[in-house]
Amino acid sequence: MTIRNNLTLAALTLSAAVLPLLAHAAGEPMHNHSAHASASAGQTAPAADFTEGEIRKVNKATGKLTIKHGEIKNIQMPPMTMVFEVADKAMLDGVKEGDKVKFKAKQDGSKLIVTDIQR
Known part of the structure; x- marks a missing residue:
């Protein structure tokens, strides 16, 4: 590799390491994919x-709410x-459309599930 290629590779590597930290400092959440994997693998x-x-929509046929x-x-x-x-x-x-609610939700794989709801 030439010096120019080495510098380009170093700049790309540094950018990949620094950009997530800058996003976090700007208030965006950092996602730790390994933490999500271990949580779905049985950890609480x-x-x-x-x-x-x-509530925007109640679909009794499918058992779903749009919130x-x-x-x-x-x-x-x-x-x-x-x-x-x-x-x-x-x-x-x-519940019905237009209701103001408080609810609890969890993620189970790709499903998002309301586990408790109060009007």
Whole structure:
């Protein structure tokens, strides 16, 4: 390799190491993929806190809720609107579109599941 190639390789390596740290310093969460893998491999994830949200859609046929929600800290999810499965379909009887709720959610593989909900 030439000196120029060595410098280019060193700059790319340094960028790959520094950019995630700069993103973290700017307030973006750092994702530790090995931590996610070990949590799904049987280790206990942090206890879920209640998250505030608004019910946008109730689908009793599929057992799913669409919720516009704040940050879900225990699964490191920023505020957004998305579809969740419910742990118990009876939960769907207690909510309707437009309800302001507090809920707990967990991630099970690729599924996001509401485990508790309060109006």
